[in-house]
Amino acid sequence: MTSEAEFRPAARAPRGFDDRRAEAIRAERRILEAVSGVYESYGFEALETGAFEYADALGKFLPDADRPNEGVFALQDDDGQWMALRYDLTAPLARFVAEKWETLPKPFRRYAFGPVWRDEKPGPGRFRQFVQCDADTVGSGRPEADAEIIAMALEGYAAAGLAPADFSVRISSRKLINGLLAAAGVDDPAQKLAVLRSVDKLDRLGMGGVTALLGRGRKDESGDFTRGAQLPVEAIDAVTGFLECGAETRAETLGRLAGVIGGSVEGDEGLEELSRIGAALTSLGVDDARAVFAPSVVRGLEYYTGAVYEAELSTGRGTPGAFGSIGGGGRYDDLVARFTGERTPAAGFSFGVSRLAAAMAAAGAAEQSPMRGPVVIIAFEPGRMADYFALAAELRAAGVAAEVYLGASGMRAQMKYADRRSSPAAVILGDQEIEAGTVTIKDLDAGRALAGGVRDNQAWREDRPGQVTAPRAEWVAVVRRIVEAARL
């Protein structure tokens, strides 16, 4: 106890973990509620798994060479087993499904949201804990399952508040590029991976940069040389030709792709699947502008086995992808098999909730009325606390958030407190009021406006005087009017 009293730790949150206040929490809750509602309307059920998974079951051990530096927070349990905090919601789903498969309705559709953790170097806007929201269908190999997830994601973004014109999903399939490389005689897994990584850089480096990376390699501005995929010239031409297949409509893109891809089993499968995804999207009412076939989409994660999709915010300046991805997903048919040995087709979509909130703010979609604090009952005399509490209870019973000031400061500090809480009104019950059977109500927005320079605007003052003294029978109604006006 003595050493405890002497030791004084610094009050600081760990690096990369932020404290979130009411306004940010409200924005996140609105997004999650809206998106959950859409997911449930598509028949997806909620699932929550714990924060930890055994490390061997977690994605850390998935072959994910594109994110070699993304560590997990791991510790050893008292029985010697290593556990790690989940770094996404897909790995825990694969574990859950493998564990409970026999008892689940099949296909199994679930959505989930919650924090994930990554032991990465934190930076501005880059946190080591953030919220993801996922939906997955496990046990269906039908391309229509992909289409449904894409349509649902689009509806989710709209429900969250994005204007439909502001975002779109770009779609491709790993099978196309695999088929293309097979036809060109490229079948070394490492080389195929290098091709995927090069293609993934199209937005950033342009076709010239990608062409260099497909071949010998590329020197960047700093002079650093990145070794390329070492493809022969014909294979490079095949890949760049493939990347140029994007057209205005899904049908047109498919037609061009058919001309470039055909001839390999996997390529033909990819084409057939994209074609069925396109048909299902059309029957779900998703038009060509909102879901686009885009050959350059590959997604970073290696575990995808078929269709891949990437949601992007359009800036309206014709540069899709300028803001970056706001979510994505794809088909991964091998994750459950890691546990069971049995191939289990699955497809899912994930979005980072804070990234979406930021995207919404960037798109001007998140404009909400500012948060308002409670009505504050000013406290003058300790002996009158019971009366103040009764006033607060009366307001709450009328559906108005209210509190009695519980600090030790005087009138001025209390008004400042109400101001900092963005309270719409403060309520005063002094000797005068008690004697007269009244309550005095300060309209704080009116007060702010008056202080802000409309002091001499007679009409405004008559319309909303800064202060009203009302009889006990009417004061709640007066407060409600002020609170409702403050919401506008």
Add this chain to the structure above:
Amino acid sequence: MTSEAEFRPAARAPRGFDDRRAEAIRAERRILEAVSGVYESYGFEALETGAFEYADALGKFLPDADRPNEGVFALQDDDGQWMALRYDLTAPLARFVAEKWETLPKPFRRYAFGPVWRDEKPGPGRFRQFVQCDADTVGSGRPEADAEIIAMALEGYAAAGLAPADFSVRISSRKLINGLLAAAGVDDPAQKLAVLRSVDKLDRLGMGGVTALLGRGRKDESGDFTRGAQLPVEAIDAVTGFLECGAETRAETLGRLAGVIGGSVEGDEGLEELSRIGAALTSLGVDDARAVFAPSVVRGLEYYTGAVYEAELSTGRGTPGAFGSIGGGGRYDDLVARFTGERTPAAGFSFGVSRLAAAMAAAGAAEQSPMRGPVVIIAFEPGRMADYFALAAELRAAGVAAEVYLGASGMRAQMKYADRRSSPAAVILGDQEIEAGTVTIKDLDAGRALAGGVRDNQAWREDRPGQVTAPRAEWVAVVRRIVEAARL
């Protein structure tokens, strides 16, 4: 990659971490929404801190001798600092408040909910991750702040769905017992702690057991001897007399306590504070049955410095506490001072959400309509998927959750799937229907009822036939009627 393909981890959640399905999640969300609404109506704002705190800032290092075995999950950050997952929501609040004090409105009122983690031995119903929901007022030493939190907690339980008669809060103050011991000449901290621990066992051991523990000690049924607090006889008498002060009304209990306590500064303070808490509770409309002064309440946590409160489910059999605590809190004036060196009065209340859900189930308060799955569109022919999707979209547009079956199985398996999802209806669009411009709808509840033995009830069958074939213009309305009937 090769070793990856060969290694097959067992699919299992780590010990003490459970997977939660839709029904449990729904119950928890309802509780959290209801309680958050109440907290916000009292002017408490939402706050979220990260899962980790630096270990030195965390409650692990609070003097909490009553929970010596409650470990935390800790790991070392790459800069050598130890971080630990929060084990409650109070320690992170104290850190946050100490860090941000200058920028906060004062008093600062916040509520928070989220998972907390304890590295304890898991057991049946005993998890290493669970959800807490807290409300705290920091920066007010007024007893009215305690009263408000108690009233709010009571309102929160009611909003969550407990019947007001089913629960109550028992209230006492550490200052009473401290004053009592000071008057009896007991001022050794270890001895005082031993007294608190003994009193805490009153519900379990009865007055005889507590009396033994206050003195030399007690041998339990197994023969194990617990060393007592070694109080002199007069002090034991004082404590047991104190414990017997509980009466029907708060005023009566206060009167009795005044007769037993008086004479020490701290005891008088405690009496004065309880008296003001009682007055404020009365003005908040909280009657004597719902908030009871109960001298035996001490609460386990050592950091409490004044009033302590414990919410309990009454079983209706006159044995409060038989179900155990469903929440509690108290005044802790020293937690923020650990960081700042400045005493900052604070009071808060916490409840375990899953414990509350269990308590509600035990009290029969959680009876909700069972969850219903989506309407399932039966899928016969891959070539007709577009039509099926269009049907599902039509239903969703009408506000009905719907999905197309996306597995590979036949009609029977699909009906079984709909049954496992608790779907109210299944929809069939076959050759016949397409030709006739109709849709066939199976009322699955009716089907279940018919299968369950009301097969011969002619009236019931006419009222809700198991199957209806409706024209395309009317089928959505038919489905809606069935879905609405299923909700009842």
